[in-house]
Amino acid sequence: MKQLRARDSAYVFLGGSRGVSSRVLSCWVLAHDDGGAADLPVDAVVDTICRRLSVDERFTSRLVRVPGDLGHPFWMHDPTIDIADQIVVDDRPGLRWHDAQETLADIAATPFDTDRPLWSMHLITNVAGLPSQPGLATILCVSFHHAAFDGMSWEKTMHRLLADTPSAPPEHVVIGPREASTARIVAAQVRRAPREWATFLGNLGRMAREARRIARARRPEQLQYERHGAPQTRFNTGVQGRRWTDYLEFPLTDLQAVRDRVPGATVNDALLSIIGRTAHLYLSEHGEDPDGSLVALVPMSTRGARADDNANQFVPLAIELHSGVPDIDTRLGLIATSSSVEKSRATKVTRSEFWKAVNSAPALALRLVAQIERIPRPGGATKRPSVNTVVSNVINHTPVSSMMGVPTASGFAYSPLGGDSTLSHCVVTGLGKVMIVVTSDQTVMPDMPRYMQLLQESVDAHQALIRLSDAE
Incomplete structure (x- = not known):
């Protein structure tokens, strides 16, 4: 198990607030120079993804919330996950860019099922009329929850996962299975809570004193983030x-x-x-x-x-x-x-x-x-x-x-x-x-x-x- 930090947890708790979505979509346009069909062999795609997912166990993990939200959520490795279920193929004939935009908008609007891995892959094949793209192209869309990655780390991970010549994989990111019962997890969080709250409230107090000190000095350019x-x-x-x-x-x-x-x-x-x-x-x-x-x-x-x-x-x-x-x-x-x-x-x-x-x-x-x-x-x-x-x-x-x-x-x-x-x-x-x-x-x-x-x-x-x- 691996616990989220506070800033990553915010994307879990704030998801859905005032329409906020934590789902990010990354899309690649795959096309041959002659504009011919850019079909990808689905079986080969699934096989490649399954072999490379070991670069990061977040791909084969679920996010588990602590009962009562007494602590930040955990990533938990789940060996029963079927990676093929995370990959969807849309091979309808005659697709145009507007059709693909409709499909992608629907994907973006769909909240993640937190009982499943917080990522998915969609292949939209043989799409015509993409910007700056003559002929047909295939769109490979990989979506992920913002609690798992930021843009820079995601870019590096995708290269290791998708590229024909991937960069050398980093040290294996280990999350591991669930290490304790629910009762033990809750008990551990309860024991930890007084120290967490004392740290947080202490930081809030020092923040308020810092803001007053800067205000008295009349140097507004140094306010924490005004x-x-x-x-x-x-x-x-x-x-x-x-x-x-x-x-x-x-x-x-x-x-x-x-x-x-x-x-x-x-x-x-x-x-x-x-x-x-x-x-x-x-x-x-x-x-x-x-x-x-x-x-x-x-x-x-x-x-x-x-x-x-x-x-x-x-x-x-x-x-x-x-x-x-x-x-x-x-x-x-x-x-x-x-x-x-x-x-x-x-x-x-x-x-x-x-x-x-x-x-x-x-x-x-x-x-x-x-x-x-x-x-x-x-x-x-x-x-x-x-x-x-x-x-x-x-x-x-x-x-x-x-x-x-x-x-x-x-x-x-x-x-x-x-x-x-x-x-x-x-x-x-x-x-x-x-x-x-x-x-x-x-x-x-x-x-x-x-x-x-x-x-x-x-x-x-x-x-x-x-x-x-x-x-x-």
Whole structure:
């Protein structure tokens, strides 16, 4: 058995709160250069997956909650799991991209059965009309619960699991079978509870004293994580419908050239310039001009600080996008400054008493937070949101270039949506490409094609600036 840490447990307890889903979908587009059918032999896929699952026993384990949530849940190895039951094949003839989007939206909306492994695989074969993809392609979709992996650890694990030439597997991740009866588990958690709560309450007390000390010093930039707020938009009204996803791609060199225009800017700043302006123009087209700059939640990795390579290790940044600034160079410079300030603040967060309190929260405290989140909010209540959209950037250092001899042409992912925002961008860079994957609530954004058109126009505008510089 292996017990979850507090931050991973939060995805278990908060799942379902205000429409929050902890299911993440990673999808690979498999296609031959000639556009011919990219059929994968299902039996061979199942056999390969079964042989490689030993890299991590989470794939052959179930998540077990402690009775009364007296402690954080455990992973428990289950030798009776039939891996073939986790793999679904959709080989309906004549499928097009819209059909695949419907299927994937249904998968994304389906909660995990916690009595089974918290992952699944779907093969959607011979799909026509995918973005930037002529001919037919097969979509391999692997979904997982956010309590098990974060984006960076998942990318490495998928390479070991799927690639024709996988990277060397790490030391075997052992979880093991259930080690004690329910009564003994509960008794152990009861004995441990006083120390856990004493640690947590002590951290809360030190956090409050730290906040008062900083406030008295009148240095608000050092507050543990004080966001300045964002304009209220349609993307801050909560989850109402299904997750719907689309994507586009362009050369990584173009994004790097945009970055190089402004000293100190990063590739991520260039992405924020493209995305922020798109969201701003989309809202303006709908007569919903933001009353200020849009703000993006951007996860910043803290990986390396802990030995556990699979746990979620990031701190959220709230970066002002200066989305109302039409000039690209000016906007990019402002974003670079905002990003630098926010990264500095986030670094202080990870050393603060606030962060210690977050990482020491007992299971019952998280459960209480989840119950509070599920309480319906009064219809007239208005609260200035912290962010308007989410932008996560995954650098794929070990891209899966082929599976079962079929080349990987592209890839995309479905991001979780929640109360903070119903518009999310997952950016994947790998194989010399940048893929911007947009996930939104289908009710909040019923015209996804228009948003994707505006996003492509924003990319085009940034690329035109590069060509103009080259001409000069």
